[in-house]
Amino acid sequence: MRRRVDSLQLAVLGLLHDGPLHGYEVRRRLDVRLGIFRALSYGTLYPCLRTLQAEGWVREVGVEADAGAGPGRRRARVVYEITDGGRERLGELLHQAGPSAWDDDTFSVRFALFTRTDPRTRLRILEGRRARLQERVEQLSRSIDHTREQLDAYAYEYQCHEVETARREVDWIDGLISAEGRRQHHHQQERQSPPVP
Amino acid sequence: MRRRVDSLQLAVLGLLHDGPLHGYEVRRRLDVRLGIFRALSYGTLYPCLRTLQAEGWVREVGVEADAGAGPGRRRARVVYEITDGGRERLGELLHQAGPSAWDDDTFSVRFALFTRTDPRTRLRILEGRRARLQERVEQLSRSIDHTREQLDAYAYEYQCHEVETARREVDWIDGLISAEGRRQHHHQQERQSPPVP
DNA sequence: TCTGCCATGTAAGCCGTTACATGATTTT
DNA sequence: AAAATCATGTAACGGCTTACATGGCAGA
Numbered sequence: 001m002r003r004r005v006d007s008l009q010l011a012v013l014g015l016l017h018d019g020p021l022h023g024y025e026v027r028r029r030l031d032v033r034l035g036i037f038r039a040l041s042y043g044t045l046y047p048c049l050r051t052l053q054a055e056g057w058v059r060e061v062g063v064e065a066d067a068g069a070g071p072g073r074r075r076a077r078v079v080y081e082i083t084d085g086g087r088e089r090l091g092e093l094l095h096q097a098g099p100s101a102w103d104d105d106t107f108s109v110r111f112a113l114f115t116r117t118d119p120r121t122r123l124r125i126l127e128g129r130r131a132r133l134q135e136r137v138e139q140l141s142r143s144i145d146h147t148r149e150q151l152d153a154y155a156y157e158y159q160c161h162e163v164e165t166a167r168r169e170v171d172w173i174d175g176l177i178s179a180e181g182r183r184q185h186h187h188q189q190e191r192q193s194p195p196v197p
Numbered sequence: 198m199r200r201r202v203d204s205l206q207l208a209v210l211g212l213l214h215d216g217p218l219h220g221y222e223v224r225r226r227l228d229v230r231l232g233i234f235r236a237l238s239y240g241t242l243y244p245c246l247r248t249l250q251a252e253g254w255v256r257e258v259g260v261e262a263d264a265g266a267g268p269g270r271r272r273a274r275v276v277y278e279i280t281d282g283g284r285e286r287l288g289e290l291l292h293q294a295g296p297s298a299w300d301d302d303t304f305s306v307r308f309a310l311f312t313r314t315d316p317r318t319r320l321r322i323l324e325g326r327r328a329r330l331q332e333r334v335e336q337l338s339r340s341i342d343h344t345r346e347q348l349d350a351y352a353y354e355y356q357c358h359e360v361e362t363a364r365r366e367v368d369w370i371d372g373l374i375s376a377e378g379r380r381q382h383h384h385q386q387e388r389q390s391p392p393v394p
Numbered sequence: 395t396c397t398g399c400c401a402t403g404t405a406a407g408c409c410g411t412t413a414c415a416t417g418a419t420t421t422t
Numbered sequence: 423a424a425a426a427t428c429a430t431g432t433a434a435c436g437g438c439t440t441a442c443a444t445g446g447c448a449g450a
Contacts, residue, residue, distance in 0.1 A: 005437070024401050032340050033348070035356050041439055046403060077401065114351040143229050151230070154311040159232050161369055165362065172358050200409070221429050238411055243431060274429065400447080407440085414432080421426070 006100075007109045008037065008048050013057060013082060013090045014113045020061050022077035023049055036108045049080060057086035090116075097124035102132045123180050130173045137166045203297075204306045205234065205245050210254060210279060210287045211310045217258050219274040220246055233305045246277060254283035287313075294321035299329045320377050327370045334363045 008030075015021060015029055027045050030037040052058045061081040082090070094117050101110050107129050114122055140163045144156070151159070205227075212218060212226055224242050227234040249255045258278040279287070291314050298307050304326050311319055337360045341353070348356070 022401080023403095033344055034352065035337065035340060035359060039439095042401090042403070043405090043440075044438055108355065111355050112352050115349045140232060143232060147230055152312045155231065155309050157373070158305060158308050161366075162232060165365070168362070168365070169358075176354070202409070219429080220431095239429090239431070240412075240433090241410055244410095395450100397450080398448085400445100402444085404443080405441090407438105409438095410436100412433105412435085414434100416430090417428100419426100419428075422424085 004105060005044070005048060007106045008040070008044065009052060009057075010090070010093050010113070011037065011109050012048060012052060013086055013093070014109075014116070016058055016080060016082040017087065017090060017116070020079045020081040022079045024077070026080075034109070034112050036112065052086070053080070055085075055089075056083060057089050059083050094118075095121055097121045097128065099128065101125045102128040119180065119184055123177065123184075126173055126177050126180065130170060130177070133166050133170045133173065137163055137170065140166065201302060202241070202245060204303045205237070205241065206249060206254075207287070207290050207310070208234065208306050209245060209249060210283055210290070211306075211313070213255055213277060213279040214284065214287060214313070217276050217278040219276045221274070223277075231306070231309050233309065249283070250277070252282075252286075253280060254286050256280050291315075292318055294318045294325065296325065298322045299325040316377065316381055320374065320381075323370055323374050323377065327367060327374070330363050330367045330370065334360055334367065337363065 011030055011034060012026055015026055015034075021029070023042070023046055026049070027040055027042070030040055030045075049058070053060065058080045061079045063076045063078055094113060100106055102125065107125070110117070110125055117125075140159055144151070144159050144163070208227055208231060209223055212223055212231075218226070220239070220243055223246070224237055224239070227237055246255070250257065255277045258276045260273045260275055291310060297303055299322065304322070307314070307322055314322075337356055341348070341356050341360070
C-alpha cells in the first residue's frame with residue numbers, strides 16, 4: 001500500500017511550507033528543484049492539491065490575477081497556502097521513520113526534507129536505508145556467486161554494475177551517517193559545555 | 198505507451214528460448230537470475246504467459262506431474278515452450294533499438310539478452326542509453342548550478358549523488374561501447390585477414 | 395501565423411499489485 | 423504442528439498516465 005501519492009503529499013506540503021505557490025509552480029519545483037517526481041502529470045498533481053485542501057492541510061489563498069501590468073490578463077492562477085493543520089501534519093509525516101521511508105521512491109523525498117527533520121529521525125531513516133541497500137547488495141552478490149558459471153558475460157556484467165552502484169550508495173549513506181554523528185556530538189558539546197572564550 | 202508488460206514478454210521469450218519452463222520457475226529466474234522484475238506478481242506473470250500463448254509465441258508443452266517417486270503427487274506444473282513463431286518474434290523484438298530500448302526499465306532486459314542481439318543493434322542501444330544518461334547528467338547539473346544558492350545542504354547533497362551515479366553509468370557504458378568496438382574490429386580483422394600461423 | 399510556454403482541469407483507461415482461493419510437500 | 427515453499431490461478435481495486443478541453447501571452 002505504498003502509494004506514490006503519500007510521498008507526493010509530503011513533498012507538496014514541504015514545498016508549501018516555504019510559502020504559497022500555484023499548482024504549475026509546485027510541479028516545476030518538484031521536477032527541477034527537488035529532482036524527484038520527474039514529469040509528474042497534472043492528472044495526479046491537481047487532484048492531490050484538492051485532496052490536501054479537503055483534508056484541511058492547505059487552503060486556497062485566492063486567485064491571483066496577472067501580476068504584470070500588461071493589457072490582457074494571464075489565466076488566473078490558483079495559489080495554495082499551507083494551514084496550521086498542514087504544518088502539524090507535515091510534522092507528523094516528517095517524524096515517521098518506518099520501512100516505507102527507506103523505499104527507493106520515498107527516501108529521496110524524505111531526504112530532500114531533512115533540514116526540517118529532527119536529528120534522531122534523520123539517523124533512523126539513514127540507517128534503515130543503509131540496511132535496505134546492504135540487503136540488496138548481499139542478495140545480488142549471492143545471486144552472482146550462485147549462478148556465475150551459467151550466467152553469460154552480459155548478464156554478469158550488468159549484475160556487477162548493479163552491485164557496485166548499490167555499494168556506492170551504501171558508502172554515501174555511511175558518509176552521511178558519520179556527518180550526522182559529528183553534528184550531534186557537536187551539539188551535545190555545545191549543550192554540555194558552551195565554548196570558552 | 199511503454200508498458201512493462203512488453204519488456205516482460207521479451208524477457209519471458211528470452212528465458213523460454215533456453216528451454217521449457219513452468220510459470221513459477223520463470224518468475225524465479227526473472228527475479229534472481231536476470232535480477233530484473235524484482236517481486237513480479239503472479240497476477241502479471243500468468244496472464245502474460247496466457248497472452249503469449251494466445252499470440253502463438255509459446256505453447257503449453259503439457260502438464261508435468263511429479264517428477265519424484267514420492268507417494269503423493271505435487272501440484273501439476275504447466276510447462277511452456279517457445280514456438281517457431283515465438284523465436285521469430287523474439288528475433289524481431291531483439292532487433293529493435295529505438296528510444297524505448299534505452300528506458301531505465303527496458304534497458305536492463307535488453308542488455309541481459311545482448312548475447313542474442315546482433316552487434317550493430319547492441320551498439321545502437323548502448324549509444325542511445327548513453328545519450329539518455331548524458332542528458333540526465335546535464336539536466337541535473339544545470340539544475341544544481343541554477344539553484345545552488347537556494348538549495349539547502351541536503352537537497353544539494355542528493356543531487357550531487359544523483360549526478361555522480363549517472364556519470365558512473367555513462368563511464369560504464371563507455372567501457373562497454375569500446376569493448377564492442379574492439380570486438381567488431383577483431384571480427385573484421387578475422388574476416389579480412391585471418392591470423393597468419 | 396504558428397509554435398511554445400503558462401495554467402488549470404476532467405475523464406478514461408490501462409497496468410499491475412494486493413488479496414483471495416486452493417492445496418501439496420518440506421522444513422522447523 | 424506450524425510455517426515456509428512450491429504451484430497456479432482470479433478478481434477487484436486503485437494509482438497514474440494519456441488524452442482531451444480551454445485559453446491567454448510571447449517570441450520566431
